[in-house]
Amino acid sequence: MTKIPFMDAIRSRILVLDGAMGTMLQERGLRPGQSPEELNLTMPDVVMGVHRSYIEAGADIIVTNTFGGNREKLSHYGLQGRLREINAAGVALARAASAGAAYVAASIGPTGRFVEPIGDLSFDGMSAVFREQAEALVEAGADLITLETFLDIKEIRAAVIAIREISSTIPIIAMLTFDDNGRSVLGTPPESAAITLEAVGADIVGSNCGLGADGIYEILRSMRRVTGLPLISQANAGLPILKDGRTVFPATPEEMIGYHDRLLELGVRIIGGCCGTTPAHIRAIRDALAGKERPFSPPPHDPGVTYLSSRSGFIAVGGDHPAAIIGERINPTGKKGFAAELREGKVSYIRREAIEQASAGATLLDVNVGTPGIDEPATMEQAVFCVTGAVTLPLVLDSSNPEALERGLKAVDGKPLVNSVSGEEKSLERILPLVKKYGAAIIGLTLNEQGIPETAEARAAVAARILEAATAAGIPARDILIDCLTLTVSAEQKQAAETLKALRTVKGALGLKTVLGVSNISFGLPCRPLISSTFFAMALEAGLDAAIINPKEQAMMDVWRSAMVLLQKDPRAAGYIEAYRDKPAEGSRQEPAADLPRDIRGLLARAVIDGDRDNVAALVEQALKEGLTPLQVSNEGLLPGLEEVGRRFEKSLCFLPQVMLSGETMQAAFDRLKGEMQADSMVSLGKILMATVEGDIHDIGKNIVCTLLENHGFEVIDLGKNVPTDRIIAEAGERKVDAVGLSALMTTTMAEMENVIRRLKEAGIKTLTMVGGAVVTEDYAHEIGADLYARDAMEAVARVKKLLGKTP
Secondary structure: OOOOOHHHHHHHOOEEEOOOOHHHHHHOOOOOOOOHHHHHHHOHHHHHHHHHHHHHOOOOEEEOOOOOOOHHHHHHHOOHHHHHHHHHHHHHHHHHHHOOOOEEEEEEOOOOOOEOOOOOEOHHHHHHHHHHHHHHHHHOOOOEEEEEEEOOHHHHHHHHHHHHHHOOOOOEEEEEOOOOOOOOOOOOOHHHHHHHHHHHOOOEEEEEOOOOHHHHHHHHHHHHOOOOOOEEEEEOOOOOEEEOOEEEOOOOHHHHOOOHHHHHHHOEEEEEEOOOOOHHHHHHHHHHHOOOOOOOOOOOOOOOOEEEEOOOOEEEEOOOOOOEEEEEEEOOOOOHHHHHHHHHOOOHHHHHHHHHHHHHOOOEEEEOOOOOOOOHHHHHHHHHHHHHHHEOOOEEEEOOOHHHHHHHHHHOOOOOEEEEEEOOHHHHHHHHHHHHHOOOEEEEEOOEOOEOOOOHHHHHHHHHHHHHHHHHOOOOHHHEEEEOOOOOOOOOOOHHHHHHHHHHHHHHHHOOEEEEEHHHHHOOOOOHHHHHHHHHHHHHHOOOOEEEEOOOOHHHHHHHHHHHHHOOOOHHHHHHHHHOOOOOOOOEOOOOOOOOOOOHHHHHHHHHHHOOOOOHHHHHHHHHHOOOOHHHHHHHHHHHHHHHHHHHHHOOOOOHHHHHHHHHHHHHHHHHHOOOOOHHHOOOOOEEEEEEEOOOOOOHHHHHHHHHHHHOOOEEEEOOOOEOHHHHHHHHHHHOOOEEEEEOOOOOOOHHHHHHHHHHHHOOOOOEEEEEOOOOOHHHHHHOOOOEEOOOHHHHHHHHHHHOOOOO
16 A cells, blocks of 8 residues: 555545554563563563554554553663664554554653753753654654653653654644643643644644543644644543443444544544544544545634634634733843842742733733843743743743753743844844744844844845845745834834834735834834823834733723723623623732732742742741731741632632642742741641552642642651552551552553552551542542542642541
């Protein structure tokens, strides 16, 4: 069989991808705790047998047995030295089984670690892990690469960038796993995922695992609003249940195909199966698609709009969308105090301004740390980490230093806007490759080697030069915003009108979006807000798409909100009405806390809420000097702040990265208090033993629960991952724990939870049991006799406190 190129195939017809690999291998001899990828070397006939069964069922794409083939995962089994051999064998087996009848998709899964600042692995370190595996897979002859079951947008972003470093042409499928709340574990919505992954070079985006066909459909529907890429659906066979002591997925082949017509209408081009799916499910999918072939023609999704994203949010710029407000305050120009902080390595000003600008209504935040006497690349990274930990807004990285820009581009969680490139050849050559590689949009300044042209026509000519260079570098026109440059009206009065003329010309003749640093217009004049706000209104009427302003200036925001109503960019005046009912603006975790005292206790609580780990120790010091006891500092200041974080998390006002940052702030405060507190005053709320069950090497979720339990006052005994049941029983009995927490991520290890709970009861150990993990459900917890189930870390803390009687 002669196969046409993969991307041509999915544009001409719907392709069927195979089903579960792990459960099939388990049925055919994979031992508990054994590396599935090792079977590529030790039991190749078994692996080939799984591939052949799916090909016989009608699969057009078979996925290699290399999901855990990266060095981080293989090291758990002492197999990291055989990485290239294992991955090459995985591709060879799939190719041999297919005999040209199917495309071979090389599987890459997550590492089990988080990228900085949430985790301890650098962006470069994470990229190197994926680059190593991808090189082996590409060299072995894979037709495409599929990134599966990722939980962290930053990790999968690093994976796509790493693959593109070794191949600009191999097709990449990129999939995240989402919870039933419509977000990933770390709070990423489907729209942000699609925007980010398309920007860095994924060819097909979608979702696998975690949800059934109905849930995956809703995820893909959200993605379609922001991307024109082909989509992939790889659903589980329903949600897992316990039956006769085994974990099973109940959805029948017939139930799996119930959403097919709706998926095809969305532009889904690949349909396959994940956990619990078998050749029977794949055969049903193949049969259901018979006669439904259609060329790829995705529904409209605002193709000319610029989409920008963060880990937890996104924004559309241009078209009928409101003009973006780019907060300009994180910039040391003219701010001696901020510049001094940067030289001292502090970020208090950055965090405060990020929160205040987001609360004031900014929709993007400009980050500029350019000041003499600092390491700008390192400081840019630090600033990005700080801002992304404080607010959910997408970022604008502002620097003329390519090294600083690259460091910032590695540090961001989504698709940022780079400020900026000019029409100068040197600038174009240095900046545009970075924008392309790291999946950003770009602001183009209408100046060249001769400076700022005086006429609108000349500035439009510079914009045309930037457009030509950017598109040649692979940056789409929709991701280019042109700054026609605002000059000071006190010195060059006629240039105000020329700037507005240039803005209209760039939009009309070149079809590009526009941005202006509006406040420059009034420099050197009295009553600056009056001039600035009037010019702002004129620019908005001329079609301005984004404005760099101080969102804390009420006059500017009043103009913006009223103009959006008058220009029909605020449907039903919803945004205007919300703003002037004194409701907090979306996009910030700075929602007013309930009843925070106006003293040092309130400042301590606020530090925890804001994740201000740099300054919390000084506040603890101040509280002690004012006469508070260590216990009062903890119970009346710090813990109320953490309780407020929990409330916000429950309402989706903040997300797991912010919760973890607040936890680190608590830890920094406790580190200072430990020396002051008497041993008898450090009363524990209870003793909790935590473990990932035997056979499962995943521990990210467990580690987060451990951290938050400790922050709330529990003594935690963390046994780690892949813990033998005998050890859990022995430790629980010897340490006389109040509760045992069990985690599992793999469907093949869920049943071990029931074994642990049964053994605890048989041993007469009177302790509460709680379970959790991506594949665990509340129904499953009840069936195996667990006392408590939690969907996430915050819920685990709240429920265990209630169960142990530690809450009012």
